[in-house]
Amino acid sequence: MDDVAVLGPGGVGGLLAALLARAGATVTCLAGPSTVAVLSQQGIRVESGLFGDFTVPVRAAERLTEPVDVVLATVKATQLDAALERLPADVVASALVVPLLNGVEHVDLLRRRYPDATVVPASVRVESTRTAPGVVRHGTPFVAVELAEDDVSAPAVRRLARDLERAGVTVRVSGDAATVLWSKLTFLAALALLTTAAQAPAGEVRQQLRDDLIAVVGEVAAVARAEGADIDADRVVAFFDGIPAGMRSSMQRDAEAGNVLELDAIGGAVVRAAGRHGIAVPVTSRYVDELRARYPS
Numbered sequence: 346m347d348d349v350a351v352l353g354p355g356g357v358g359g360l361l362a363a364l365l366a367r368a369g370a371t372v373t374c375l376a377g378p379s380t381v382a383v384l385s386q387q388g389i390r391v392e393s394g395l396f397g398d399f400t401v402p403v404r405a406a407e408r409l410t411e412p413v414d415v416v417l418a419t420v421k422a423t424q425l426d427a428a429l430e431r432l433p434a435d436v437v438a439s440a441l442v443v444p445l446l447n448g449v450e451h452v453d454l455l456r457r458r459y460p461d462a463t464v465v466p467a468s469v470r471v472e473s474t475r476t477a478p479g480v481v482r483h484g485t486p487f488v489a490v491e492l493a494e495d496d497v498s499a500p501a502v503r504r505l506a507r508d509l510e511r512a513g514v515t516v517r518v519s520g521d522a523a524t525v526l527w528s529k530l531t532f533l534a535a536l537a538l539l540t541t542a543a544q545a546p547a548g549e550v551r552q553q554l555r556d557d558l559i560a561v562v563g564e565v566a567a568v569a570r571a572e573g574a575d576i577d578a579d580r581v582v583a584f585f586d587g588i589p590a591g592m593r594s595s596m597q598r599d600a601e602a603g604n605v606l607e608l609d610a611i612g613g614a615v616v617r618a619a620g621r622h623g624i625a626v627p628v629t630s631r632y633v634d635e636l637r638a639r640y641p642s
Contacts, residue, residue: 346370346508347414350440352428354384354403356473356595357445358419359481360488363389364512366401373404373413375431381405383478393483396513409436415505416462418444418455419469421595422610423642425451429458437462441501443492445469447533447595448610449526449572449618465502466493466522468529472592485589489515491529493522524576527569530615531581535561536588537596537611538632544597548590558585560628565615571622605642608633 346369351362354374366372366389374384384405392398408431409416416437420428425446438461444451445467455464471488475481490509494502506516519525535558539550551558559582566578599606612633619626 346511347504349373349415349417349508350375350409350413350432350437352416352418352432353420353424354380354389354405354479355419355421355475356481357469357471358417359389359475359479360391360393360471360473360483361417361419361445361469361509361512361514362403363391363399363401363481364396364488364514365508366403367399368508368512370508370512371404373406373409375406375409375428378407380478381407387479390480391483392481395483395486395488407431409433412436412438413440414501416440416442418442418446418451420446422446422448422451422607423605425454432459434459434461441465441498441505443467443505445490446610447530447537447607448614449530450610450614452522452526463498463501465498466525467491468525470529470532472595474595474598485592487515488513489517491517491519491525493525494518494520495522521575523569523573527565527572527574527576528581530611531562531565531569531576531578532584533594534565534611534615534629535581535585536592537594537607538629538636540594540597541600541606541636542632544600546590547585547588547592551586557628557632558582561632564619564624564626564629567624568615568619568622568626571624572618600640606636606640608636608640608642612636 388402472484569576
């Protein structure tokens with residue numbers, strides 16, 4: 346299996362790091378000094394109904410100093426700029442860089458920052474929370490990663506896909522980068538904006554705010570199609586209807602904890618893209634404005 350660096354071993358990164366390490370990959374987690382100390386001593390503990398409860402050792406460092414095959418960037422969008430200081434451009438020049446962040450605008454940022462690396466659009470669907478340094482609670486009966494490939498990146502992407510599948514992750518590889526990014530954002534924008542505004546889980550949102558749910562999904566899908574993505578709004582709503590009733594968004598959890606929200610990366614990105622294409626997104630904009638007023642950064 347590939348050597349993998351995980352930038353930001355939180356809910357998503359910690360889960361993927363632990364699963365890959367358990368499957369035999371050499372995994373280095375990049376984090377702050379207190380987290381590095383815990384991971385070096387105790388490894389990562391996962392509590393999951395799907396994968397069981399287990400603890401696995403991983404390497405940990407504050408900064409990447411040796412080349413790796415793959416970098417999984419799993420920090421929050423609000424933390425990305427600072428976190429990239431842990432990832433020197435010369436060290437990752439030959440790596441496959443896979444950002445599993447919310448939003449769509451980070452791909453161009455990473456390609457500018459790491460021009461010699463292979464940055465591939467990707468997305469992850471999971472509810473997973475870091476409850477303490479080195480402890481991850483995985484709440485959904487799934488973890489699914491979608492990777493975009495082209496002629497240059499295909500061999501490395503396919504190799505990573507095999508490693509992730511061996512670790513228990515559901516993986517889809519696509520040649521359509523726009524759809525990879527916007528298919529998640531179409532779902533996530535509705536989940537994040539509505540659950541955070543209502544401070545309610547997905548089940549309550551789809552019952553009590555159904556008109557707004559359908560409107561937001563439709564608006565984001567229209568923007569996504571203008572961006573070149575193949576998005577079926579009805580299918581996104583059907584997926585939303587199938588997620589666990591108790592599922593909450595990470596934005597909702599951040600709001601409850603008093604953390605800075607990824608509102609700009611999720612809702613803001615939709616509104617900006619809509620403006621570029623002259624598409625009206627009134628319901629999405631209303632939620633973005635309401636949450637900006639309620640949770641100023």
